[in-house]
Amino acid sequence: PGQKGGSRPPIRAKRAPDRGLGGTQVEGRHAVRELLLAGQRRVSEVLISAEMDQADIIDDIVELARDLKVPIREIPRRRFDSEAKTESSQGVLARAAELKEKTLFELCSTAPSAGQAPFLLAVDGVTDPGNLGALIRTAECAGVTGLVLPRHRAVHVTPTVTKTAAGAVEHVPMALVGGLPSAIEAMKAEGVWVVGLDAGGEQSLHDMTLGAEPVCFVLGAEGAGLSRLVRQRCDAVVSIPLRGALSSLNVATAGALAIYEVVRRRSMHP
Structure with missing residues (x-):
């Protein structure tokens, strides 16, 4: 009402941004260890569930993260489970820069x-x-x-x-x-x-x-x-x-x- 010149101009939907490769959340013991070993992406933090049995691979992850000066947070299992996106994260996840695309x-x-x-x-x-x-x-x-x-x-x-x-x-x-x-x-x-x-x-x-x-x-x-x-x-x-x-x-x-x-x-x- 009150608009001159007839009907309103159509509203254009915003174009969704192009999706990248992803890979910003890495879950699972072998996956996180390999992320740290490869050293190809910046890793912002490693989260470890507090209620988890010790294992050699967990010790490896902690040592690698410390060498790379990556923050390590040990958090309660319930909170960890709320952060994890998979059902079998094995009590370890890491957040990292997105995978780089090749042409x-x-x-x-x-x-x-x-x-x-x-x-x-x-x-x-x-x-x-x-x-x-x-x-x-x-x-x-x-x-x-x-x-x-x-x-x-x-x-x-x-x-x-x-x-x-x-x-x-x-x-x-x-x-x-x-x-x-x-x-x-x-x-x-x-x-x-x-x-x-x-x-x-x-x-x-x-x-x-x-x-x-x-x-x-x-x-x-x-x-x-x-x-x-x-x-x-x-x-x-x-x-x-x-x-x-x-x-x-x-x-x-x-x-x-x-x-x-x-x-x-x-x-x-x-």
Whole structure:
């Protein structure tokens, strides 16, 4: 009422800020110890539950934190539980600077110290933090040189991811991309062979042609698999042979099989 010139101008919604990788709260004994050992991020404090049995790894964490001049707070269990974001934090958590992103170009062009070509992993809409954490842990152990995550509609590095990954998030370079289909095209332009893993793939994982060339495996979301556009952009789509009554594998388990198939093939082409 009282406004001249007709209807009010539309209210524009504020654009949500871009999400980073996360990783600012690290939970679990192995994850916190590896955070301190890696020394790649600023750690603001370590919290320890007072009602906790002593263990050598706790002593290691306390010693490392003191050496790095990181404040250590021992707090009552009830208060600790209110600070923790996971159900199994093992009585230890740390707060740290966010994980630093790499660019997709850096992941495609960085040669690992062993002299092998880039070995990348990309996830298409994976939203379960436990699965992402398990994938990162397997990737680090197998020598994967980079992880590609969608910036939106996918889980990033939450406290559950840090706990499940057991410190691997400190060692696996990660890039965030606006859209996975365009990222796949960019990787292909850099000479990376992109392979999708999907239950509908006509070729078996074990029959694919793979040597020592740069490669990226793309894993689909739990249940839905690869999206249509992602599937279309891949150079090849392979599946894992199943012989039992169930029709699919957990994405972390499927990813582990695919990752170590690449490791096996590369060991044959030193």
